[in-house]
Amino acid sequence: MICPLANFEEVYKTDHGAVYQCSRQNCYWLEFAGSTTSFRVSDFFGFKKNIDAIDISAMIIDPSRTADFTIVMPFRTPRCFVLGINDVLNLRELLDGAKFMIELNSVVQSCLKATPSRVA
Template sequence: MIAATAKPGEMMTAATEMVEIYANEAGAVFQCDRRNRLMLYFAGALNVLKVDTFLRLKQAVASIDLEQMAANPSRSSDYEIVAVCGCERCFILSLTELYALRDLLEGAKFSLELNRMLHECLTPLEA
């Protein structure tokens, strides 16, 4: 089992079945083929997500209007609470954390989609 406080590089040595999908300065997303899960390392915590939960989290973060949040002078707009079904963690994120998480999730989704399309193109069709 991987400790929740492990760094992304340490996770790769601890579990060789994990492949890094995408990383930025805020964290990383890994794919575990053995368990058919995505591992989100963000804000010092490791979150194990099913693919559908990952997609729900990406959609929830993408639906937040960051421009409106930045323009709103009220203190209540300084943080956003993000919780999705299937994820054990409730994220309480500032504007900069939301931006970093959005980049991380969008980059991982793009990499997964690109990998799927390449696999389809390179795999010969069976008759």
């Protein structure tokens, strides 16, 4: 459940989902596959590592029915992701974009702090 007092800022969005940052709760919200999941900051990056570690090639090559899907259960969340090959690729794209934007924001903030302001 999303807190009504939360202050959300969009981090990154695709046709398949979005990642939002909540300044009040110091967390990220992932909107994907019709539901929303809250992550602590470290758990969000751990979840991204788990998604990046999924072997798409093995899923494609393996002829068994069970290879068509993978199950990912993020740490400290009540959510369970059942992902097909396209879902994994779409989620990777979303998480990669979000991570890039988070890192870019961090670089911009550090540059702004390091640059002395000029007042005329």
